[in-house]
Amino acid sequence: MNPLRITKSLALAVAAACVVLPSAHAGKDGLVIGAVIPLTGTYGSYGKGLSTGINIAVKEINDAGGVLGKPVKLLIEDDQSDPTAGLNAAKKLIDVNKVDALVGTFASNVTLPILSYSSKAGIPLGTVSGAPDISKTGKETGLVYRFVSTEGVFGESYAVYARKAGLGRAYVLAANNAAMLDAKNKFSARFGKEGGKVLGATVFEPNQSSYSSEVNKALADNPDVIMLAAYTNDAITLAKAIYQLGSDVKIIGPLYALGDDFIKGVGPQVAEGTLATDAMSAESSGAYKHFEPAYKAATGEEPTANPYAVMDYDMVITIALAAEAAKSTDPKVFTPLIKKVANAPGDRVSSYADGLAAIKAGKDVEYSGASSTVDFDDSGDLKSMFFRTFAIKDGKVVAKDSIAP
Amino acid sequence: MVLFVQALLNGITNGAFIAMMALGITLVFGVARFPNVAHGEFLTIGAYGAYWCAALVHAPLAVATVFGALLSIAVGLLAYVLVFRRIADRPVTALLVSIGLSLFLRGLISLVAGNGQVFYDMPLWRAWRVGSVRILPLEVGIAVASLIVILITHLILKHTRIGIEMRAVSDNPTLARTGGINSERVNRATWAIALGVAGLAGTFLAAKTAIMPDMGWNLLLPAFAAAVLGGLGSPYGAIGAGLILGLAQNVATLWISDIYRTSFAFVVLIAVLLIKPSGLAGKGEVAR
Amino acid sequence: MTAYLVSMLTEAGIYALLALSLNIQWGYTGLQNFGLVGFLAIGAYAYTLPVALLGWPPIAGILCAVVLGAAVAYPMGLASIRLRVGFYLAIVTLGLGEVVRSVIVNEQWLTQGTRGIAVPMMLPELSARANQYFMLVLVLCLIALVFFLFERLGKSPFGRTIEAIRDNEDAARSLGKSVAGFKIRVFMIGAALAAGAGALDAVYVGYLVPDQFLPIITFYIWMAVIIGGSGSNRGVVTGSLILVFFLEGSRFLKDLLPMGYAPSDAQMASLRLMAIGLALTLVPIYWPRGLWGRKEF
Numbered sequence: 009m010n011p012l013r014i015t016k017s018l019a020l021a022v023a024a025a026c027v028v029l030p031s032a033h034a035g036k037d038g039l040v041i042g043a044v045i046p047l048t049g050t051y052g053s054y055g056k057g058l059s060t061g062i063n064i065a066v067k068e069i070n071d072a073g074g075v076l077g078k079p080v081k082l083l084i085e086d087d088q089s090d091p092t093a094g095l096n097a098a099k100k101l102i103d104v105n106k107v108d109a110l111v112g113t114f115a116s117n118v119t120l121p122i123l124s125y126s127s128k129a130g131i132p133l134g135t136v137s138g139a140p141d142i143s144k145t146g147k148e149t150g151l152v153y154r155f156v157s158t159e160g161v162f163g164e165s166y167a168v169y170a171r172k173a174g175l176g177r178a179y180v181l182a183a184n185n186a187a188m189l190d191a192k193n194k195f196s197a198r199f200g201k202e203g204g205k206v207l208g209a210t211v212f213e214p215n216q217s218s219y220s221s222e223v224n225k226a227l228a229d230n231p232d233v234i235m236l237a238a239y240t241n242d243a244i245t246l247a248k249a250i251y252q253l254g255s256d257v258k259i260i261g262p263l264y265a266l267g268d269d270f271i272k273g274v275g276p277q278v279a280e281g282t283l284a285t286d287a288m289s290a291e292s293s294g295a296y297k298h299f300e301p302a303y304k305a306a307t308g309e310e311p312t313a314n315p316y317a318v319m320d321y322d323m324v325i326t327i328a329l330a331a332e333a334a335k336s337t338d339p340k341v342f343t344p345l346i347k348k349v350a351n352a353p354g355d356r357v358s359s360y361a362d363g364l365a366a367i368k369a370g371k372d373v374e375y376s377g378a379s380s381t382v383d384f385d386d387s388g389d390l391k392s393m394f395f396r397t398f399a400i401k402d403g404k405v406v407a408k409d410s411i412a413p
Numbered sequence: 414m415v416l417f418v419q420a421l422l423n424g425i426t427n428g429a430f431i432a433m434m435a436l437g438i439t440l441v442f443g444v445a446r447f448p449n450v451a452h453g454e455f456l457t458i459g460a461y462g463a464y465w466c467a468a469l470v471h472a473p474l475a476v477a478t479v480f481g482a483l484l485s486i487a488v489g490l491l492a493y494v495l496v497f498r499r500i501a502d503r504p505v506t507a508l509l510v511s512i513g514l515s516l517f518l519r520g521l522i523s524l525v526a527g528n529g530q531v532f533y534d535m536p537l538w539r540a541w542r543v544g545s546v547r548i549l550p551l552e553v554g555i556a557v558a559s560l561i562v563i564l565i566t567h568l569i570l571k572h573t574r575i576g577i578e579m580r581a582v583s584d585n586p587t588l589a590r591t592g593g594i595n596s597e598r599v600n601r602a603t604w605a606i607a608l609g610v611a612g613l614a615g616t617f618l619a620a621k622t623a624i625m626p627d628m629g630w631n632l633l634l635p636a637f638a639a640a641v642l643g644g645l646g647s648p649y650g651a652i653g654a655g656l657i658l659g660l661a662q663n664v665a666t667l668w669i670s671d672i673y674r675t676s677f678a679f680v681v682l683i684a685v686l687l688i689k690p691s692g693l694a695g696k697g698e699v700a701r
Numbered sequence: 702m703t704a705y706l707v708s709m710l711t712e713a714g715i716y717a718l719l720a721l722s723l724n725i726q727w728g729y730t731g732l733q734n735f736g737l738v739g740f741l742a743i744g745a746y747a748y749t750l751p752v753a754l755l756g757w758p759p760i761a762g763i764l765c766a767v768v769l770g771a772a773v774a775y776p777m778g779l780a781s782i783r784l785r786v787g788f789y790l791a792i793v794t795l796g797l798g799e800v801v802r803s804v805i806v807n808e809q810w811l812t813q814g815t816r817g818i819a820v821p822m823m824l825p826e827l828s829a830r831a832n833q834y835f836m837l838v839l840v841l842c843l844i845a846l847v848f849f850l851f852e853r854l855g856k857s858p859f860g861r862t863i864e865a866i867r868d869n870e871d872a873a874r875s876l877g878k879s880v881a882g883f884k885i886r887v888f889m890i891g892a893a894l895a896a897g898a899g900a901l902d903a904v905y906v907g908y909l910v911p912d913q914f915l916p917i918i919t920f921y922i923w924m925a926v927i928i929g930g931s932g933s934n935r936g937v938v939t940g941s942l943i944l945v946f947f948l949e950g951s952r953f954l955k956d957l958l959p960m961g962y963a964p965s966d967a968q969m970a971s972l973r974l975m976a977i978g979l980a981l982t983l984v985p986i987y988w989p990r991g992l993w994g995r996k997e998f
Contacts, residue, residue, distance in 0.1 A: 048970040052528050085952070088970055091912050096708075096949060103705035117910040120817050124907035128829035141816060184672065184806060186816040213672050213806070217622035217631065220552075221666050221674075224419050227547075241530045245623050253540050253547050273532060448788050499986060506985045508733070508791060509927065512920060513981025520974030528967060634799055637792045645788070676803040679796030686793065687783060 038078030039337045041066070041324060042085065042107030044097045044122060046114050049089025050215050053240065053269075054314055058112055059084055060306045061317030064299065065324035065360075072361040075331050080324075083107065087118050094118035095125060102129050108331070108339050111323045113137060114316065116186045127151045132343045134323035136316045138162070138187030146388030153326070153346055153384060155319035155377075157287060157393040159237070163191035164413040165285040165395040166235055166260045167198035172397075172411070173283060175233040175258060179226045180209035181219075181246060182237035191237040198413070207231050214242050223249040227257065233283075236261035244273035251278040258283060263398055267405055268313050276403030284398045284405070286315060287380060294358035295322070295378035312405070315379060322377035326350055329363045329375055349373050350382045351391075415545045420663040426552050428659020429559035433614040434636035435643065435651035436566060437607035443583030443646045444596075444603045445497060447507040448637065453629030454518035455608050459485040459615025460624045461526055464533055478616040485612025486605050488518075493604045515630065523626040530623040555617045562613055563652055566606065570648060575602045583646055635662065638678040642685055704830070707837050711905055713945040714840035718898040720925045720937035721847050726891040728932035728994075729855060731867030732884065733787050736777075736794030737922055739801035740770050740892045742914040744899025746805060746812055749820050749909050759823045763900045770896025771889040778885030798916055805911045817910040820903045836905055843901075844938065847894060851934050863887055864932075921948075924977055927984050930994025939992055948973070 043062050047055035062082065070079045083105050087094030094113070101107045102125070109132050113119040116139035123142065126133045127149045135142065135152065138159030146152035170178060178199055182192035189211065196206045207229045212222045223246065226234055234250060234257055236243050243265040250257060251274070259266070263286035271279045296311075299321055303311045311318050327342075329349040334342035348354075349363070354372035357363040366373045375382055383391040397408040434456065441449050463481030466472045472480070492514060500506045540547040570576040575598075581589040582599045590596055611629075618628065639658045643650025658678055665677045719737060726732040744766035752762040777797065781790050805812045812818075822832040823839075854860050863883055865873040874880050903909050921944055929940025951973055984991065 047965075048528055048967045052967060086970070090915075091908075091910050092906070095906060096712075097952070099705055099708050100949075100952060103708070104702055117815060117817060117912050120819075120910065121906050121908035121913075124819060128907075139816065141819075184815050189815065210671065215625075215627075217618065217625070217628050220423050221420065221663060222671055224416065224423070224547075228416055241623065244530070244532070248537060251539070252537055252549055252551070275537070278537060448792065496982060496986070505733075505787065506989065508788060509923070509985045510982050512923070513978045513983075513985075515978065516917075516920060517975050517978025517982060520971045520976075520978055524968060524971035524975065528970075634796060638796065641789060641792055670807050672803050672807045676796075676800040679793070679800055682796065683780065683793060686789060687780060 039075045039080045039109075039328065039331050040083070040105065040107045041080060041327065042083045042098075042101030042105060042110050043112040043320070044085050044087045044094055044101065044110060044118075045112040045320075046089045046118075047084075047086040049087075050241075051089045051114055051239065054114065054316060055086070057303075057307060057309070057311075057314035057317035058114070058320050060303060061299075061311075061314075061319075061321040062112060062324055064302045064306065065321045065328075069325070069328045069360045072364055075328050075337065076335065080328060087113070087115075089115060089118070091118050091121045095121045098122040098125055102126065102131055107131065108337050108342075109134065109327045111135075111327070112320050116142070120186075123152060131339055132327070132346065134320075134327065136319050138190065139185075140190050141186065143387040143389050147386055150388070151343060152388040153323070154389050155323055155379060155382070156316070157390050158190060159187035160190040160194035161393060161413060162262055162285065162287075162395075163193070163195035163235075163237065164198040165411060166191075166262075166283075167195045167202055167204070168411050168413045169283060169285055169395075169397045170199065170233050170235070170260050171202040171204055172409075173258075175260075176204050177207055177229075177231045178204055178233045178235055179207045179229070179231040180235045180237065181222060181226055182209060182211050182235075183214040183239065183242055184211050185214065188237040192235075195235050195237070212242075214238065216242075217245070219246055219249055220253070222246075223253055226250070227254050231257055233258045233260055235259075236265065238265055240265045240267075240269050240273070243270055247274050247278055247282070256281075260284065262286065263312070263405070264315055266400070268310070271400060271403055271405070276400075279400045279403065282400040284400070285395045285411075286312070286398065287393050287395060293376055293378060293381075295325075295376065298359060299378040311378075318377075318379040322375075322379050322382055325360050325363070325377065326375055326382060328360060329367070329373060332364060333367050333373070347384050347388075350375050350384055352383070416667055417664065418546050420667055421660060422546070422548060423552070424660035424663035425656070426556045426559070426659075427663055428656035429556055429563070430614055430618060430632065430655075431635050431639050431659045432563060432652045432655025433559060433610050434632055435639035435655040436563065436648055437611045438636060438640040439643065439645055439648055439651040440579070440583075440603050440607040442640070443648075444579065444586075444600050445501065445504070445507065447504040447511065448640070448645065450508065450511040450633070451492070451515040451518060452607075452611060452636070453631075453633035454515055454522070455485045455489050455611040455629065456615040456618065456632065457522060457626060457629035458488055458518070459612030460619035460628060461522065461615075462612070463616040463619050464531060464624050467533065468531075474620075478613065481616040481619070482609050482612035485615065486608045489608035489611075490601065490604060493601070498600075519626055519630065526626065528626065530625045532623060533619050535620055551621055555621055558617055559614070562610060566610060566648070567652075569606065575599070579603050579606075634675050635659075635678040638682040642682055704833060707833050708905075709945055709949055711833075711837045711840050713942050714837070714844055715898050715902050715905060716922060716925060716944055717844050717938045717941035718840070718847065718901070719895055719922045720929065720941045721844070721851060721934060722891040722894040722898070723922055723926050724931065724934060724937045725851060725854075725863075725894075726887055728926065728937070729860065729867065730863040730884065730887045731787070732781060732888065732891075733791040734794050734888075734891065735791050735919055735923075736797035736801075737895055737919040738914050738916060739794075739798035740773070740895035741899040741902065741918065742798075742801050742805060742911075743773055744770050744896030745903040745909055745914075746899075747896065748900030749818050749903045750812070753818050753821055759904075763897060766896045766900035767893045770899075771893040774889045774892030775885065777892070778888035781884050781888060782881040795916070795919075798914075798919060802911055802914055805914070812911075815911060817908055820907055820909055822907075823904055836901070840901060843897075848934050848938065855934070859883075920977065920981065924981055926991075928980065928991050930991035932995040933991075933993035936991055936993030947976070 045058045066082045085097035111134040113135045116137040119137040132151045136156045180192045182188045260283040263284040266284040330345040331342040334345045352374045354374035355366045459481040462484030463477040466477035466480040538550045578594045639655040643654035726734045747766040747769040748762040751757040925940035925944040926937045930936030
């Protein structure tokens with residue numbers, strides 16, 4: 009076991025890899041899209057849906073003839089719900105695989121380091137992260153497109169809905185990450201403005217086994233509603249604790265955490281009466297209508313269980329339309345057109361095929377997506393968002409109204 | 414005031430868990446002379462064992478609990494025979510190896526069971542209210558069960574032959590061997606008891622919280638703190654320190670943020686160690 | 702492709718600096734430091750907060766990181782004297798890593814907590830690509846410098862003393878050496894280096910969030926040191942290269958294996974953890990010297 013020999017063979021292996029690997033990326037032929045999504049780790053449960061949404065989009069594009077006549081190539085990497093792994097994944101996609109755009113980044117703490125790198129490389133990024141700091145880079149570089157409203161806007165929607173439901177005393181339980189903290193702050197401000205009283209807030213470390221101490225603090229002053237800014241798994245643990253410890257305090261939060269998986273996790277008894285809001289998934293839109301059956305066939309679930317999957321679908325379609333309209337797969341050329349194909353003015357289209365036809369006919373398009381109307385402001389954030397309100401009754405999610413916070 | 418009483422009550426259950434884990438760590442240290450970093454994983458294995466038994470075979474609670482503990486003992490003894498016994502004379506190596514084993518087991522558990530959280534199908538009872546204080550019947554049940562387990566361990570250590578032998582080996586292995594004690598038997602018994610207690614702790618924890626691959630590891634640091642605080646090698650020190658630490662953690666989070674729960678355990682530990690390096694009940698391995 | 706390799710080499714280089722830091726503490730002196738990631742985090746934040754928020758020049762930031770790392774190590778060093786049984790130190794340092802991370806996450810007013818901070822490039826006048834190359838060159842120069850210094854230190858009377866402390870502390874003390882003083886000094890040197898590596902890491906990643914500092918990183922470095930060989934500077938640097946090759950190489954596995962044979966990403970993540978665990982379990986038992994190690998244990 010001569011150490012020198014071992015080191016030499018390792019060095020040889022690395023050198024060999026460097027020769028073999030460059031051939032692992034596509035010849036620069038057609039649009040290449042890279043996706044960095046959480047397939048494992050804390051947010052791994054959303055991963056399968058995200059991957060499905062992206063794949064459905066690519067299939068739709070390629071079935072309609074691809075971009076500029078050539079099929080779109082898709083590469084998916086796992087960020088392991090971890091910033092370092094996510095950054096390395098993005099680096100591989102950008103530097104080795106030479107992708108023209110990055111899509112799908114999920115958690116804010118992963119998106120922010122990736123954004124720092126991708127914007128320096130001039131590659132556009134489509135994300136569903138909720139942290140407010142992302143807008144800053146968007147405004148400076150024009151390279152970020154956020155297909156979800158910031159978590160803060162979600163927070164305001166809960167405040168409006170809770171007050172509408174006649175609830176006046178609230179306590180906030182927020183997971184410790186940038187997006188959820190934004191939700192907590194905006195909720196508290198808005199709830200107060202709408203005449204309610206916020207009794208207090210506790211920030212908790214996500215993904216723990218037990219939260220009895222946090223819940224006890226929340227229930228101390230007898231609130232009538234608890235705002236949960238968390239993802240599904242923590243929502244389940246918290247809701248169970250609240251149910252057992254509390255009187256009949258209501259829970260309000262995002263539908264992506266309080267939806268069907270949540271009901272399955274806590275049982276209909278605990279879930280009864282829970283309130284939630286969700287960004288108007290443009291469920292009446294044409295795009296959603298043809299997306300939903302494809303998604304259901306692939307995963308066996310409704311897209312409402314994973315609205316991020318729907319957003320990722322829109323991301324890919326929008327980018328493809330931009331490249332087609334720019335007549336180029338060079339990010340420098342097509343990135344400015346992302347906003348153009350998404351916003352008015354233009355012919356309203358809700359599928360890639362329709363958009364392709366309109367562009368080929370020389371017209372401007374306005375893509376209206378399955379997750380929202382996909383209209384961006386100068387920071388790459390969605391311009392306006394309508395929210396649909398929901399309540400859980402008899403073990404099922406029931407849609408109520410819509411509000412614009 | 415209400416919050417304080419609430420915190421004390423939660424602290425008892427919390428303390429009981431930490432005490433059980435710390436007990437296992439300190440028992441193994443007594444005979445093997447190294448702190449087993451993989452101990453948390455045996456708690457996790459106990460939890461998953463009980464869950465699989467209940468979810469797949471629909472066994473009743475008691476059977477699932479026993480199964481979980483037995484699975485933990487089985488895997489742990491396998492680890493002892495295959496790995497730790499070979500390095501019995503190299504405690505420093507054993508620490509490193511136990512870290513490796515901890516990572517390996519966690520990876521294996523996530524490979525087999527997936528990364529997400531699963532939940533035991535327990536009926537949910539609402540809390541009893543005594544004034545404004547809320548007491549969860551489930552927590553009471555678990556606290557009682559944990560204290561029974563600790564009590565049984567104490568009785569084993571104090572009154573059975575194997576218990577006396579365990580304490581002898583822990584105090585002075587050479588002398589014990591001269592006195593005719595079969596150290597291999599004692600080792601296996603000690604590991605089995607430590608693993609069983611950890612596995613049971615896992616099944617109890619599974620009943621009241623989410624089951625996930627990291628659950629044991631998350632409890633490990635406070636358990637280590639308690640074991641060291643109580644003096645490595647002293648079972649009663651570990652139990653006492655565990656209970657105290659559990660209570661203290663819960664009371665402290667009334668004033669400091671909940672995120673500092675584990676850090677609190679460590680600050681206490683460091684403070685005590687700087688004053689009395691052998692721990693509260695420790696056996697005088699002091700440095701000059 | 703080259704940019705990716707440059708990134709990976711830089712990352713390996715930062716790990717190598719951490720491994721060298723651990724080597725002087727554990728390989729030469731026998732101090733079981735399991736709190737490496739804590740010093741990494743301290744260095745990263747000590748650099749970023751003044752540089753990003755107060756506009757200090759990078760050099761000042763690095764100095765700040767190094768000084769703070771050594772300062773935090775001082776009480777640790779004191780504790781390590783009192784805790785003569787090595788395991789106490791292992792457990793206490795393990796806790797330290799957790800305490801540091803909790804403070805970072807919780808004290809938002811100071812560290813921006815989970816919101817994170819953008820870390821400016823060291824040479825903003827130059828392009829991003831140029832900065833990348835500069836980073837690599839900087840890291841490589843530092844490795845060479847530290848390597849050279851530690852090799853000299855190792856062969857000097859200081860080095861012989863700390864190795865004596867590792868092998869038989871009582872004997873060293875009976876010869877009149879102030880064991881306490883040496884241990885503290887080694888701790889501080891190692892911590893200062895780790896904190897410096899943390900500062901470089903912050904610039905390398907470009908955006909600082911607390912999740913970059915999970916305990917697993919400490920275990921990665923231990924693995925690099927064990928495989929490379931404790932006590933050998935050459936060994937631990939090699940170990941770091943192996944570490945990064947392994948961590949990132951698994952990503953390319955699915956590009957090279959035909960469809961259907963490649964494990965899913967979830968399985969890949971579990972297998973990676975199991976492989977690291979297996980390495981840390983089997984290597985110390987059957988191959989305690991690693992590649993170039995001089996320490997028997």
